[in-house]
Amino acid sequence: xxxxxxxxxxxxxxxxxxxxxxxxxxxxxxxxxxxxxxxxxxxxxxxxxxxxxxxxxxxxxxxxxxxxxxxxxxxxxxxxxxxxxxxxxxxxxxxxxxxxxxxxxxxxxxxxxxxxxxxxxxxxxxxxxxxxxxxxx
Amino acid sequence: xxxxxxxxxxxxxxxxxxxxxxxxxxxxxxxxxxxxxxxxxxxxxxxxxxxxxxxxxxxxx
Numbered sequence: 221x222x223x224x225x226x227x228x229x230x231x232x233x234x235x236x237x238x239x240x241x242x243x244x245x246x247x248x249x250x251x252x253x254x255x256x257x258x259x260x261x262x263x264x265x266x267x268x269x270x271x272x273x274x275x276x277x278x279x280x281x282x283x284x285x286x287x288x289x290x291x292x293x294x295x296x297x298x299x300x301x302x303x304x305x306x307x308x309x310x311x312x313x314x315x316x317x318x319x320x321x322x323x324x325x326x327x328x329x330x331x332x333x334x335x336x337x338x339x340x341x342x343x344x345x346x347x348x349x350x351x352x353x354x355x356x357x
Numbered sequence: 358x359x360x361x362x363x364x365x366x367x368x369x370x371x372x373x374x375x376x377x378x379x380x381x382x383x384x385x386x387x388x389x390x391x392x393x394x395x396x397x398x399x400x401x402x403x404x405x406x407x408x409x410x411x412x413x414x415x416x417x418x
Contacts, residue, residue: 266379276358277360277368332372336372347382
């Protein structure tokens with residue numbers, strides 16, 4: 221006998237690798253691939269805006285740097301955060317928008333905005349992965 | 358590329374806006390819940406901004 225209170229249809233799991241790869245390269249791209257256009261658009265708008273604001277504040281990119289533990293954590297972590305923005309990071313480096321690290325609170329905020337954009341994109345990638353694997357609608 | 362100069366408050370507010378949008382989008386199940394969560398995150402960012410600001414001001418004596 222059919223259960224009248226059956227849960228709504230769950231999305232079919234699909235191959236998550238291209239979804240997560242696109243989500244990394246283009247913020248919100250994974251959601252677009254999964255036909256979540258509204259959410260994908262909002263993610264793209266937020267991550268790209270934060271990244272562009274970071275560039276406009278002349279924020280520096282982090283480069284891997286050795287030394288004591290704290291230096292390694294900050295510089296490698298910052299580099300990974302920058303890298304997580306995908307094409308935005310690669311384009312800005314290739315086109316020469318990589319700023320030198322100079323003193324000043326605005327530049328400092330700019331660097332943090334660049335890393336934060338990457339970290340927000342990691343959240344978007346995880347969300348796209350959850351949708352692609354059927355863990356989330 | 359135009360140069361942007363912002364105060365501490367403006368930078369923190371911009372950070373709060375975009376972070377709240379992403380946090381709202383990637384969490385919860387319905388659009389209504391996402392909107393509420395995003396707004397709540399933004400409100401807490403602003404509350405924390407003022408709280409930490411006053412704490413630093415008072416801490417400096």
